[in-house]
Amino acid sequence: xxxxxQSLFSSGPPENKIEKEKIIYEVGIDVAPKxxxxxxxxxxxxxxxxxxxxxxxxEITKASFPPSGHVYFSLKDEKDESVIDCVIWRSQYEVxxxxxxxxxxxxxxxxxxxxxxxxxxxxxxxxxxxxxxxxLKKRYEELKRKLAAEGVFDExxxxxIPDYPQRVGVITSRNGAVIHDILNNxxxxxxxxxxxxxxxxxxxxxxxxxxxxxxxSAMKLDVLIIARGGGSMEALQAFDNELLxxxxxxxxxxxxxxxxxxxxxPLAALAADAHASTPTAVAxxxxxxxxxxxxxxxHESEKIFSVYRNIVAGAESAxxxxxxxxxxxxxxxxxxxAMSDWATAIPKFFNQIAFxxxxxxxxxxxxxxxxxxxxxxxxxxxxARRNGKILKSVKGVxxxxxxxxxxxxxxxxxxxxxxx
Amino acid sequence: MKPKKExxxxxxxxxxxxxxxxxxxxxxEQSDEPDFDEGLAKVREAVGLIKxxxxxxxxxxxxxxxxxxxxxxxxxxxxx
Numbered sequence: 001x002x003x004x005x006q007s008l009f010s011s012g013p014p015e016n017k018i019e020k021e022k023i024i025y026e027v028g029i030d031v032a033p034k035x036x037x038x039x040x041x042x043x044x045x046x047x048x049x050x051x052x053x054x055x056x057x058x059e060i061t062k063a064s065f066p067p068s069g070h071v072y073f074s075l076k077d078e079k080d081e082s083v084i085d086c087v088i089w090r091s092q093y094e095v096x097x098x099x100x101x102x103x104x105x106x107x108x109x110x111x112x113x114x115x116x117x118x119x120x121x122x123x124x125x126x127x128x129x130x131x132x133x134x135x136l137k138k139r140y141e142e143l144k145r146k147l148a149a150e151g152v153f154d155e156x157x158x159x160x161i162p163d164y165p166q167r168v169g170v171i172t173s174r175n176g177a178v179i180h181d182i183l184n185n186x187x188x189x190x191x192x193x194x195x196x197x198x199x200x201x202x203x204x205x206x207x208x209x210x211x212x213x214x215x216x217s218a219m220k221l222d223v224l225i226i227a228r229g230g231g232s233m234e235a236l237q238a239f240d241n242e243l244l245x246x247x248x249x250x251x252x253x254x255x256x257x258x259x260x261x262x263x264x265x266p267l268a269a270l271a272a273d274a275h276a277s278t279p280t281a282v283a284x285x286x287x288x289x290x291x292x293x294x295x296x297x298x299h300e301s302e303k304i305f306s307v308y309r310n311i312v313a314g315a316e317s318a319x320x321x322x323x324x325x326x327x328x329x330x331x332x333x334x335x336x337x338a339m340s341d342w343a344t345a346i347p348k349f350f351n352q353i354a355f356x357x358x359x360x361x362x363x364x365x366x367x368x369x370x371x372x373x374x375x376x377x378x379x380x381x382x383x384a385r386r387n388g389k390i391l392k393s394v395k396g397v398x399x400x401x402x403x404x405x406x407x408x409x410x411x412x413x414x415x416x417x418x419x420x
Numbered sequence: 421m422k423p424k425k426e427x428x429x430x431x432x433x434x435x436x437x438x439x440x441x442x443x444x445x446x447x448x449e450q451s452d453e454p455d456f457d458e459g460l461a462k463v464r465e466a467v468g469l470i471k472x473x474x475x476x477x478x479x480x481x482x483x484x485x486x487x488x489x490x491x492x493x494x495x496x497x498x499x500x
Contacts, residue, residue: 164431174486183484190480196487215487290477293431297473300438304466307445311454 042114049112055203056084056123057107057131063100069093073100075108075123086110088125095206096128097242098139105131109203127203129237136233137264140240144267147242152249152271159254159273163289165222167192169253171212172227173200178258178279182225185283189290194219200228205238213247221253225282226268230260239266248272258282377408394419434473441466 036044058075061083065071069090076083086108088096100106108125115122130136151157166189172178174197183193196212199205209226216224226248228236238244239259245268248255257272258279269275276282377383383406384391397403397416405412441462448454 183482186482188479188482189477191482193482193484194487195484219487293435293473294477296435297438297470297477300435300442301466301470303442304438304445304463307442307449308459308463311445311449311459312456 039116042116042119045114049114051111053109053111055107055109057105058084060100060102060104060106062102071100075106084123085120086123086125088128092126093128095210095243097206098128098130100128104135107131107203127207129203131234133233136237136240140233140264140267143240143242144270147245147267147271152245161254161256161274161285162222164293165286165289166190167221168194168286169216169219169221169224170195170227171198171209171216171225173197176200176229178227178229181279182227182258182283185280187287187290189287191286194221200238201231201235206241206244209238209244210247213251217252223253223286224251224255225258226255226272227258227279227282228260230277233264236266239268241268244268245271256282256285377406382407431473431476434469438466438469438473
């Protein structure tokens with residue numbers, strides 16, 4: 001790019017001529033050896049200048065706002081007072097969400113351009129942002145008050161992060177550490193993470209973030225994460241942009257902001273449905289419902305088996321309940337095996353809970369086995385009944401009463417001769 | 421291994437059903453005449469739900485994709 005510019009404005013060896021002709025050819029101008037018209041020359045210059053996109057910084061000396069909505073302003077260099085006229089088209093000025101005023105310091109991204117009707121050179125900015133913590137802080141506070149009055153930060157308005165999210169959109173820089181931190185801290189719950197790369201700092205950041213949101217809004221997601229690492233208010237100013245915040249509010253699924261910050265929480269984070277200041281914390285927010293499910297499952301499993309065991313073991317006519325106990329024993333054994341496998345798979349934090357649940361199921365199984373009347377009959381114990389009710393005390397019969405004695409292979413009928 | 425979407429969707433429902441079964445059993449525990457047959461049926465149902473839920477909570481590999489960038493310069497030189 002730079003090479004093209006040099007070849008245009010320097011005379012030199014024959015190879016430069018070839019390069020020049022190539023450029024002329026590229027911009028579609030006749031290469032016939034005749035003088036260029038003024039219009040052709042300006043077109044040639046503008047074609048080359050368009051390729052020279054740069055960021056320039058300076059102080060605004062004047063700004064005008066004609067009805068077209070485009071904004072014309074002059075930027076002055078503080079050191080030697082060099083000045084350049086600038087223009088930013090309405091659509092791009094609106095994205096910046098800044099009211100330009102004389103005295104403000106800004107960074108503008110764009111390229112120079114010669115305006116054919118006047119021959120004047122001006123800088124065409126396609127993105128701008130403010131510099132200087134003081135002015136940024138003032139703008140931050142003003143916008144915060146405005147958005148608060150609109151109810152943007154109200155907790156009642158915020159959407160709940162859904163349980164068991166799977167399809168997760170992430171907007172951040174593909175080159176930053178944030179995406180890696182998020183991926184490294186997500187549990188293995190079958191997430192589908194869809195990254196939309198975006199600039200997260202500099203004059204282009206707002207447009208880039210908004211474009212990424214637009215792209216992801218067309219996809220089927222459960223939740224969106226918008227994230228970047230920490231920085232100064234100046235570095236984070238894209239996240240204090242009113243248009244970006246409204247896009248965030250209108251996004252079809254809940255949004256989690258994971259934006260690092262020092263003192264003032266970025267307004268996008270305050271407006272998001274949930275926010276955390278580190279990528280790890282964002283990943284934990286997503287993991288939470290999955291991990292709670294692990295906990296609840298262990299808890300309910302344990303409760304169901306132990307309560308049913310209590311119901312059966314506590315029943316009066318234990319022998320008749322042998323089939324229930326046997327079924328429960330089989331199921332309990334199956335669950336014990338399942339739990340041993342499970343305990344190795346769920347996140348570390350819940351391992352102990354799973355092991356505890358497994359241990360309790362083991363105990364339940366042992367209690368069930370020990371209480372199984374059929375097993376006790378096989379060991380030589382017997383069950384005495386009178387009129388179908390189990391006899392637990394000699395007080396339950398009188399001398400002369402008939403009773404049944406259940407053994408492992410049959411029933412003996414007898415009569416009470418004596419009580420001791 | 422691909423995520424099992426249907427199981428993920430069912431996970432919350434399964435946990436609710438398990439909680440209801442546990443609640444029902446606790447009520448039976450307090451009853452003078454517990455319904456053993458129904459209790460056993462509930463426990464059997466719980467075993468199925470637990471196995472299904474456990475399968476979903478077993479490690480499932482995450483997937484990652486980056487969408488194609490379509491950010492274009494919206495500058496319109498003819499806006500002049």
